[in-house]
Amino acid sequence: MSAPIDQLTQRPMVAFEGVTKRFGGTKGQPAFTALAGIDYIVPKGAITGIIGRSGAGKSTLIRLVNGLELPSSGKVLVDGVDVGGLDDAALRALRREVGMIFQHFNLLSSRTVRDNIALPLEIAGVDRQTIDARVKPLMDLVGLADKARRYPAELSGGQKQRVGIARALATEPQLLLSDEATSALDPETTQSILELLKTINRDLGLTVLLITHEMEVVKTIASQVAVIDRGLIVEHGRTFDVFTAPKHETTQAQLSASIGAKLPEWIRSDLKSEPAPGDRALVRLVFFGETAFQPLTARLVAELGADVNILAGAIDEIAGEPFGSLVVSYPADPVTLERASRFYQQTGLAKEVLGYGV
Known part of the structure; x- marks a missing residue:
């Protein structure tokens, strides 16, 4: 809550x-x-x-x-x-x-772009001079200054939504x-x-x-x-x-389907929740904040040895902040897992254990 x-x-x-x-x-x-x-x-x-x-x-x-x-x-x-x-x-x-914009635009087909934008002001009883003074800057704002006399049927979907946004802003x-x-x-x-x-x-x-x-x-x-x-x-x-x-x-x-590095389904479907002898750990490493610009992957390889495989990777931006992720695998024996755990604690690198497999 x-x-x-x-x-x-x-x-x-x-x-x-x-x-x-x-x-x-x-x-x-x-x-x-x-x-x-x-x-x-x-x-x-x-x-x-x-x-x-x-x-x-x-x-x-x-x-x-x-x-x-x-x-x-x-x-x-x-x-x-x-x-x-x-x-x-x-x-x-x-x-x-409180302005509102809708999925299906809700424009009146019989009114031009200019008149659709002006509609809430007309309903509110605003005088024509004030309406003209307010509607023109809104058409400029949404990039439709040259479409004032067009009708909704003549517009693309994106243009219709821009009219809807300008209309929602008309009452300030x-x-x-x-x-x-x-x-x-x-x-x-x-x-x-x-x-x-x-x-x-x-x-x-x-x-x-x-x-x-x-x-x-x-x-x-x-x-x-x-x-x-x-x-x-x-x-x-x-x-x-x-x-x-x-x-x-x-x-x-x-x-799960839209953020970060992803494993192919044929790999994910074979993962187990607990390791067996000879298995490898599959781990998603997450890079952001202080860890985003540090060479932590190279340091992980140095810590665990050369038997670290990179299976998938992605670089993204979320709300304007950088975000990266890698899926790696390494041996799931107790010694390697302990060294990996100690490395994550020391560096602050975020990780998610996806499972274990061969």
């Missing part, structure tokens, strides 16, 4: 306090618990990712932030305001402070919600949208809360991450810390 809210040193942008959400349970319908007691904070000014499998509860969680759903119990606070306690007028005012919100906003895009377009979101976060000071099942998205953009499973946040922290040393089995399962 996350740290108590009162341990915060500054007021968060979003705070979930004991939040549950149940659906059904009336007229003979079975009740379904989508959220089972969420305590979590979203820091102001950060990009925070919520990751989880389909059905884990992440979409319900984000819909509570702008009052599209209300909690069955507990509180959702946005910049200190209890969303569940707002009347209709106050809720409409809150939603102008303090918080931007992203609901699987890159899931319908190809990898290259996804990267350009993530760069745009990072620019918005940096230049406008906007807090960004995004939900996704794509590990690559969170790894690229989020400084903080929470993992949700079966309606509970099972792990959270700095993205780099969670991704490089996942503690919960759900996190480990989701990250």
Whole structure:
């Protein structure tokens, strides 16, 4: 579970306090618990990712932030305001402070790029001069200044999402919600949208809360991450810390295919949990922080002898920090294992024993 809210040193942008959400349970319908007691904070000014499998509860969680759903119990606070306690007028005012972008863009096909962006301002009753003054810089920001008179049918998927982002920013919100906003895009377009979101976060000071099942998205953009499973946040922290040393089995399962050096399945499937005579230890070495730039692999070979094989390797970047990993094997006899253990303790090199095999 996350740290108590009162341990915060500054007021968060979003705070979930004991939040549950149940659906059904009336007229003979079975009740379904989508959220089972969420305590979590979203820091102001950060990009925070919520990751989880389909059905884990992440979409319900984000819909509570702008009052599209209300909690069955507990509180959702946005910049200190209890969303569940707002009347209709106050809720409409809150939603102008909370922008949202969607997986399928939700643009109006009969309106131009300019008019789609202007829509929330028109609904809010803003005068045309103010709308014009606000919409043009937004089109410049998202790189669509030359597309003002185009219609959604004339745009690519990435361009449509840029319109959606500009529209979400039109009311000058303090918080931007992203609901699987890159899931319908190809990898290259996804990267350009993530760069745009990072620019918005940096230049406008906007807090960004995004939900996704794509590990690559969170790894690229989020400084903080929470993992949700079966309606509970099972792990959270700095993205780099969670991704490089996942503690919960759900996190480990989701990250296993996307982070670090990987073994071929034909090797992994034959691994044993305990060594037999003649077996070799297969170990993943993790390099980050102080160990990232030290020649520790060469020192390991010197310590254990020449019978150290490198089976796989990868260099990555997580939340802007370098991260590398190697999978090595060496004899699993007691003397070699003891020397290896002593080496890891002395150097601080992180390691994970994957198993034992021939």
